[in-house]
Amino acid sequence: MGKIRILCFGDSYIRGYTSWSDHERLPETIRFPKKLQELLGSKFEIIEEWLNSRTLISEDKRPGKEGRNGSSYLIPCIDTHDPLDLVILMLWTNELKHTFQNSPEEIGILLEQLFVKVILGRKSQFKNTYPQVLIISLPIINDKTEYAWERYIGATSKSQKLINIYSEIAERNNCHFVNASNLKVGIDWVHFTKESHIKLAEMLHKKIESIIF
Numbered sequence: 001m002g003k004i005r006i007l008c009f010g011d012s013y014i015r016g017y018t019s020w021s022d023h024e025r026l027p028e029t030i031r032f033p034k035k036l037q038e039l040l041g042s043k044f045e046i047i048e049e050w051l052n053s054r055t056l057i058s059e060d061k062r063p064g065k066e067g068r069n070g071s072s073y074l075i076p077c078i079d080t081h082d083p084l085d086l087v088i089l090m091l092w093t094n095e096l097k098h099t100f101q102n103s104p105e106e107i108g109i110l111l112e113q114l115f116v117k118v119i120l121g122r123k124s125q126f127k128n129t130y131p132q133v134l135i136i137s138l139p140i141i142n143d144k145t146e147y148a149w150e151r152y153i154g155a156t157s158k159s160q161k162l163i164n165i166y167s168e169i170a171e172r173n174n175c176h177f178v179n180a181s182n183l184k185v186g187i188d189w190v191h192f193t194k195e196s197h198i199k200l201a202e203m204l205h206k207k208i209e210s211i212i213f
Contacts, residue, residue: 010090014050019186035201056110058100083124084131098153108165134176142189
């Protein structure tokens with residue numbers, strides 16, 4: 001029997017973006033996917049698939065930000081890393097940017113229809129299995145901070161609503177769910193602290209150990 005393969009699909013949270021930095025990245029000893037690999041051991045393989053500013057479906061018009069639409073890359077990504085036993089989804093923050101004008105309900109529909117259902121229905125090319133899905137709810141954005149007050153107008157109340165929306169999506173589709181919204185964030189009030197990366201790895205470790213593969 002081969003390793004249990006887990007794909008972490010998301011944005012700068014998976015990259016380990018350092019809060020309010022010039023695109024600095026936390027070291028491997030801190031980032032939650034690498035920490036999770038350490039906790040789970042050699043029977044598992046954790047795959048990091050991140051892209052800064054990745055959205056669910058919105059196109060980022062800024063120069064140098066082409067290809068941020070996560071839905072268009074999802075199937076090629078799944079097939080690239082096939083076979084997969086579990087896909088961890090960490091996406092909503094960039095879709096909350098004011099320029100995209102999305103409601104929490106619209107974001108929930110996008111996640112469920114274009115990600116959750118697609119992953120659950122994507123049979124492996126190499127064995128008779130389908131991936132399971134684990135959805136993570138992300139930090140509540142403080143839209144009054146210097147970092148967020150222009151780009152994330154209204155995102156505080158929207159991200160609060162998304163916690164329940166994502167939980168309901170997970171329950172409705174027989175997926176797994178981890179609420180990471182209460183983990184501490186850095187000075188930009190968006191990205192996780194070092195301590196939160198470690199805590200999230202511990203939360204995911206506990207959840208994954210309860211999953212039957």
